[in-house]
Amino acid sequence: MSRDSGLENLKKLERDVIGFQKLAEYLRLETGINLNLSDKNQTLLASRVLKILPNLGFADYSALHAALISGHRDARDLFINIITTNTTHFFRENQHFDVLGRVARDLLSHPEKKKTREIRVWCAACSTGEEAYSISMVLNSIFPAQDGWNLRILATDIDTDVLRTAIRGVYPQEALDSVPEQYRSCFEAGKGDSLGYARVRKSIRDHITFAPFNLMTLSYPFQSKFDFIFCRNVMIYFDRPEIHSTIRKIEGCLRLGGFLFIGHSETVVGVTPGLKSRAPAVYERLKVIRKGEAA
Ligand SMILES: C[S@@+](CC[C@H](N)C(=O)[O-])C[C@H]1O[C@@H](n2cnc3c(N)ncnc32)[C@H](O)[C@@H]1O
Numbered sequence: 623m624s625r626d627s628g629l630e631n632l633k634k635l636e637r638d639v640i641g642f643q644k645l646a647e648y649l650r651l652e653t654g655i656n657l658n659l660s661d662k663n664q665t666l667l668a669s670r671v672l673k674i675l676p677n678l679g680f681a682d683y684s685a686l687h688a689a690l691i692s693g694h695r696d697a698r699d700l701f702i703n704i705i706t707t708n709t710t711h712f713f714r715e716n717q718h719f720d721v722l723g724r725v726a727r728d729l730l731s732h733p734e735k736k737k738t739r740e741i742r743v744w745c746a747a748c749s750t751g752e753e754a755y756s757i758s759m760v761l762n763s764i765f766p767a768q769d770g771w772n773l774r775i776l777a778t779d780i781d782t783d784v785l786r787t788a789i790r791g792v793y794p795q796e797a798l799d800s801v802p803e804q805y806r807s808c809f810e811a812g813k814g815d816s817l818g819y820a821r822v823r824k825s826i827r828d829h830i831t832f833a834p835f836n837l838m839t840l841s842y843p844f845q846s847k848f849d850f851i852f853c854r855n856v857m858i859y860f861d862r863p864e865i866h867s868t869i870r871k872i873e874g875c876l877r878l879g880g881f882l883f884i885g886h887s888e889t890v891v892g893v894t895p896g897l898k899s900r901a902p903a904v905y906e907r908l909k910v911i912r913k914g915e916a917a
Contacts, residue, residue, distance in 0.1 A: 743775040
């Protein structure tokens with residue numbers, strides 16, 4: 623595609639308001655992500671969709687939309703992968719990792735945990751993995767395997783591209799700038815072709831299972847409850863009804879006394895009485911005593 627025809631195609635997509643609205647509605651229903659009609663979003667959608675149309679052999683929004691609603695799996699994955707915003711970094715909103723360390727240490731004397739020695743975490747929109755690895759570094763130092771602890775972290779995202787990066791666990795050396803000094807030894811520096819990159823060590827990677835998962839799934843399928851759930855900086859893209867239903871489903875996946883971490887610009891206020899604020903953007907799941915029920 624020449625530069626001129628590329629620009630022409632971009633302008634054509636930008637002007638297709640009906641097509642925009644159809645794709646935005648598909649996106650909202652499929653992922654919860656709300657893309658309002660605005661000049662900025664029209665340009666964003668057009669420039670991103672333009673990258674996948676040739677691969678799919680489609681000419682315009684209308685062909686893409688028809689494929690999406692007919693259940694074309696490749697079109698769905700490509701579309702979702704290009705439209706999600708995956709910004710993240712190690713120890714993002716770093717106060718959360720101090721809180722995590724503090725509340726996790728309390729579990730060392732928890733009667734049930736002393737028996738089971740199992741810690742379960744869900745990192746629910748993990749992007750390229752830095753968040754899940756940050757959690758693993760903190761908890762690995764508190765619950766060492768040699769003391770019999772079984773630390774299991776499930777890290778999920780709807781975007782299958784970011785999960786591939788997450789699984790490799792290889793990052794440019796500069797990405798380690800936000801990693802506190804005490805955890806720098808959790809990485810091994812690359813040599814030869816990998817010079818300038820660092821890989822998270824196996825002892826930290828081994829705690830984590832990365833898997834695709836859509837938070838819009840009607841009922842979450844997890845067998846046992848989590849001690850900690852991180853669901854940060856994803857609900858900012860959702861509308862109120864999707865935020866509320868996501869929080870309620872997440873609450874149901876936390877054990878009583880477990881903690882939910884959300885992004886600092888997000889809130890669960892007014893959604894459920896079962897989540898009690900414990901620190902900025904940190905909530906503990908408590909038993910809700912209903913009227914007439916004994917405490
Ligand atoms: C801005 S990143 C946040 C990453 C990380 N949680 C953090 O705070 O650094 C948002 C992530 O949410 C994912 N996402 C968006 N909609 C989703 C959905 N419906 N289900 C699961 N993940 C979703 C995106 O693919 C993206 O990787």
